[in-house]
Amino acid sequence: MSLQKQIMDAMKTAMKEKNAVALxxxxxxxxxxxxxxxxSGAKAELSEDQEMKILQKLVKQRKDSAAIFTEQGRDDLAQPELAQAAVIEQFLPEQLGEEEIAAVVDQIIAQTGASSMKDMGKVMGMASGKLAGKADGKTISTIVKQRLSS
Structure with a gap:
């Protein structure tokens, strides 16, 4: 089932349940x-990768907003943002843990022969492609930096 169909079905359910946050x-x-x-220039149908990037972007926006609200002591504004992020995350594939991401990064470093921070761009490019939709870029970047700086 396409993402759009899943979203429409979930919207109907949210309307019936009168779930304002989900809606x-x-x-x-x-x-x-x-x-x-x-x-302009976009196809009528989006690829699965494009859909996942859109979902990840929306989740990241909400989490970033929640972090800013929390810093400013506005938990009343942060909670709805986190609730919306949780609803959107239901449509993303299962996120990998740090150990699993580290294993993939180690494999890429071994394949490319990367040894220093100079190779970070090459490793990040491959890791981002391999882990698309399964991990956020910030986590991948942190792990790559740890591995290449040690």
């Missing part, structure tokens, strides 16, 4: 997908 989150996803489809 707002799902509408944001639907809007982002429609926007991506109507961009």
């Amino acid at each position: 707002e989150s799902l509408r944001a996803v639907k809007s982002a997908i429609l926007l991506a489809q109507t961009e």
Whole structure:
């Protein structure tokens, strides 16, 4: 089932359950997908990778907003953002743990023969491609830096 169909089904369920947080989150996803489809040069159908990138972007935006609100002592604003992020994350594939990401990064470092921070771009490019949708870029970057600096 396509992501758009899943989103529409979830929206119908959220409407029936009168779940405002889920409905707002799902509408944001639907809007982002429609926007991506109507961009100049875009195909009518988005690839699965493009859909995952849109979902990851929306989750990251909400988590970043929540972090800013928490820093400013506004937990009343941070909680809805985290709740929306949780709703959107349901449509992402299972996220890998740090150990699993580290194993993939170690494998890439061994394949490329990377030995210093100069090789970070090469390793990050391969790791980001291999772990697309399964891990966020910040976590990947942190692990790559740890491995290459030691």
